[in-house]
Amino acid sequence: MEKIHENKVIIITGSSRGIGFSIAKHLSEEGAKIVIIGRNIETAQAAADSLTTDSIAVQCDISSEDDIKNMVSIVLEKYGKIDVLINNAGVFPVKTFSAMTYDDWKSVIDIDLNGTFLATHEVYKVMEKQKAGKIINVASIAGRVGGLGFTHYSAAKGGVIAFTKALAREAARLNIQVNAIAPGVIETDMAKSNFPKYALTEHIKNTPAGRLGHEKDLFGVISFLSSSGSDFIIGQTIAVDGGYTMI
Numbered sequence: 001m002e003k004i005h006e007n008k009v010i011i012i013t014g015s016s017r018g019i020g021f022s023i024a025k026h027l028s029e030e031g032a033k034i035v036i037i038g039r040n041i042e043t044a045q046a047a048a049d050s051l052t053t054d055s056i057a058v059q060c061d062i063s064s065e066d067d068i069k070n071m072v073s074i075v076l077e078k079y080g081k082i083d084v085l086i087n088n089a090g091v092f093p094v095k096t097f098s099a100m101t102y103d104d105w106k107s108v109i110d111i112d113l114n115g116t117f118l119a120t121h122e123v124y125k126v127m128e129k130q131k132a133g134k135i136i137n138v139a140s141i142a143g144r145v146g147g148l149g150f151t152h153y154s155a156a157k158g159g160v161i162a163f164t165k166a167l168a169r170e171a172a173r174l175n176i177q178v179n180a181i182a183p184g185v186i187e188t189d190m191a192k193s194n195f196p197k198y199a200l201t202e203h204i205k206n207t208p209a210g211r212l213g214h215e216k217d218l219f220g221v222i223s224f225l226s227s228s229g230s231d232f233i234i235g236q237t238i239a240v241d242g243g244y245t246m247i
């Protein structure tokens, strides 16, 4: 595989398993040093150890400002720079609106939206000094068209999409490109255990590609948004959903 990200330092939040880990493996195969982030350090460490480049694991809850500050200082001490931040950590518990408590709402907003703010805010300071950087936010089709049982999650991911555009306007002149991706349903263990079978069947019926997404379907767009080939792409949210939304 071509080492197009040789020597880059890429932080991927929520990369101990699922989409984040698959992306980590791919970018590492393309030469990047990866910072694996998760709350469970054993899983995160095992993920980092499995990569072939000089990568590390850092225990960090992205909804904790202290954890984020600590994580960024560890990364700077080890590598001295941050080339790319991929805000991927997220939770998506299904709950109808009438059953939802305010605590349910807050816990999803705290991780999926506030966590994106916290990680970005700390890394942005570094990228401002570097006068270079790329920030990629993992949103969701739910942030664009709404998801059933997902009022909290849709609000959080819609917020991530709007945040991406607003920050991209400020950041572009500092040579920091901010973009997002909006995956459709991707067959991670979490997605398979979260969504009822009938919902997945219905989703496939409404997807022009006629299938669910695989983690590898995200590799191309993530690699591109991490590379200089995307330097003039600013504030976009790119759907990777088999044609489900087309907006």
Ligand SMILES: NC(=O)c1ccc[n+]([C@@H]2O[C@H](COP(=O)([O-])OP(=O)(O)OC[C@H]3O[C@@H](n4cnc5c(N)ncnc54)[C@H](OP(=O)(O)O)[C@@H]3O)[C@@H](O)[C@H]2O)c1
Binding pocket: 013, 014, 015, 016, 017, 018, 019, 020, 037, 038, 039, 040, 041, 043, 060, 061, 062, 063, 088, 089, 090, 091, 092, 111, 115, 138, 139, 140, 141, 182, 183, 184, 185, 186, 187, 188, 189, 190, 191
């Ligand atoms: N799968 C889909 O169908 C789909 C579709 C669209 C968008 N997405 C988005 O893609 C992202 C990844 O989804 P996934 O399916 O790969 O989920 P997953 O398999 O559950 O993996 C989530 C990862 O995030 C970490 N994490 C969760 N909460 C965290 C926190 N507070 N602080 C730090 N790390 C945290 C988890 O590790 P720990 O538990 O150890 O912290 C894990 O590494 C999410 O943002 C999700 O909303 C997924």
